[in-house]
Amino acid sequence: MSAPFIPLSAHPLHLETVQAFQAEHRLPAQEALARFEQLVAAKTGVAFAVAVSSGTAAIHLALKLAGVRPGDVVLAPAFTYVATINPIRYLGAEPLLIDAEEDTWNLDPTLLREAIQDCLQRGKRPAACLVVNTYGTPAKWGAILAACGEHGIPVIEDAAESLGATVDEKPSGSLGDIGITSFNTNKVVTCFGGGAVLLKDEQQAERVLYWATQARSALPYYEHREVGYNYRMSPLQALWGLTDLPELDERVRRRRAVFQRYREELGDLITKMQHEDAGAYSNRWLSSFVFRGERALALQQHLLELRIESRPLWNPMHHQPAFSDVNAYRNGVSDRLFRSGICLPSGHRLSADDQERVVAVICHFFRQATNG
Numbered sequence: 001m002s003a004p005f006i007p008l009s010a011h012p013l014h015l016e017t018v019q020a021f022q023a024e025h026r027l028p029a030q031e032a033l034a035r036f037e038q039l040v041a042a043k044t045g046v047a048f049a050v051a052v053s054s055g056t057a058a059i060h061l062a063l064k065l066a067g068v069r070p071g072d073v074v075l076a077p078a079f080t081y082v083a084t085i086n087p088i089r090y091l092g093a094e095p096l097l098i099d100a101e102e103d104t105w106n107l108d109p110t111l112l113r114e115a116i117q118d119c120l121q122r123g124k125r126p127a128a129c130l131v132v133n134t135y136g137t138p139a140k141w142g143a144i145l146a147a148c149g150e151h152g153i154p155v156i157e158d159a160a161e162s163l164g165a166t167v168d169e170k171p172s173g174s175l176g177d178i179g180i181t182s183f184n185t186n187k188v189v190t191c192f193g194g195g196a197v198l199l200k201d202e203q204q205a206e207r208v209l210y211w212a213t214q215a216r217s218a219l220p221y222y223e224h225r226e227v228g229y230n231y232r233m234s235p236l237q238a239l240w241g242l243t244d245l246p247e248l249d250e251r252v253r254r255r256r257a258v259f260q261r262y263r264e265e266l267g268d269l270i271t272k273m274q275h276e277d278a279g280a281y282s283n284r285w286l287s288s289f290v291f292r293g294e295r296a297l298a299l300q301q302h303l304l305e306l307r308i309e310s311r312p313l314w315n316p317m318h319h320q321p322a323f324s325d326v327n328a329y330r331n332g333v334s335d336r337l338f339r340s341g342i343c344l345p346s347g348h349r350l351s352a353d354d355q356e357r358v359v360a361v362i363c364h365f366f367r368q369a370t371n372g
């Protein structure tokens with residue numbers, strides 16, 4: 001009999017939990033959305049949250065709110081998931097990619113400064129800077145905010161992966177001028193699809209809601225003065241979120257424990273991992289490590305043959321054919337991470353026995369490589 005499959009991270013479809021919640025509260029659709037938004041705002045330390053259909057939609061609206069227009073330059077990390085970058089292009093703007101630093105694997109503040117200076121010299125102040133806390137580990141926020149703040153560049157925090165992380169006890173989502181998060185199926189907390197724009201100002205929240213609901217004017221008849229989007233979250237997703245989000249802190253504790261066990265048990269097979277900067281607390285969304293040698297894809301294949309799911313680290317955006325024309329400030333860090341790193345099963349439901357099996361398989365893989 002084959003061993004049970006160990007997923008990267010999995011959320012069971014516990015419909016009965018949502019049904020029990022709704023049987024008790026009987027929330028009308030609008031009320032479900034409003035309550036979910038209040039809870040999201042409270043958990044992310046912002047005044048207002050607008051629930052939308054995805055994190056990608058949230059980034060699109062956040063960039064629009066920051067005033068990004070066709071032809072503008074938007075600074076963004078090279079080492080991220082493509083959803084960070086695509087919405088820049090939806091607005092006809094130009095991504096300017098910044099490589100990662102070695103400590104947290106996030107946007108490198110030194111390269112960021114260099115890029116900003118070059119843009120200013122060309123007379124083109126970047127319209128916004130997107131910052132990701134990749135795999136849930138906070139970026140070097142102090143240095144990034146200082147670099148952007150000196151030139152009035154709005155910072156958008158893409159907290160899709162980092163819900164529950166903090167910097168100096170400030171929740172991820174509230175670290176930039178505008179925040180976004182995602183509730184898609186693979187995140188720490190899920191609505192099985194969905195996202196939110198996180199805002200400090202009520203007028204901004206109204207604006208985002210207006211764009212997300214087809215930009216309909218507040219009139220008794222249908223009038224649309226701008227092009228809008230059908231980006232509103234469904235009340236069913238909001239209900240799911242109302243039952244899932246209260247578990248955030250406990251799930252983060254479990255994910256951190258999973259990361260810590262890998263770290264202890266894989267010992268010196270690990271050559272790199274994400275470090276928490278001073279004052280930072282990672283949610284360890286995905287336990288990600290660089291191992292000896294450049295054998296990430298072979299290890300991933302070996303794990304899969306033994307029914308263990310894993311993922312390579314991000315293939316940097318400057319290697320994506322869709323962005324081959326985009327400028328990038330590179331230092332080789334994201335290239336090296338991609339060649340030699342891997343995300344291991346990291347779910348808050350991962351059992352100790354299953355994690356032992358993952359560790360044993362990895363140790364065996366490297367022993368064989370040494371002997372062979």
Ligand SMILES: Cc1ncc(COP(=O)(O)O)c(C=O)c1O
Nearest residue numbers: 054055056081083084160182184
């Ligand atoms: C860094 C990052 N940004 C944005 C997104 C987009 O979120 P969604 O899948 O909800 O559109 C994701 C995840 O999917 C992500 O990992």
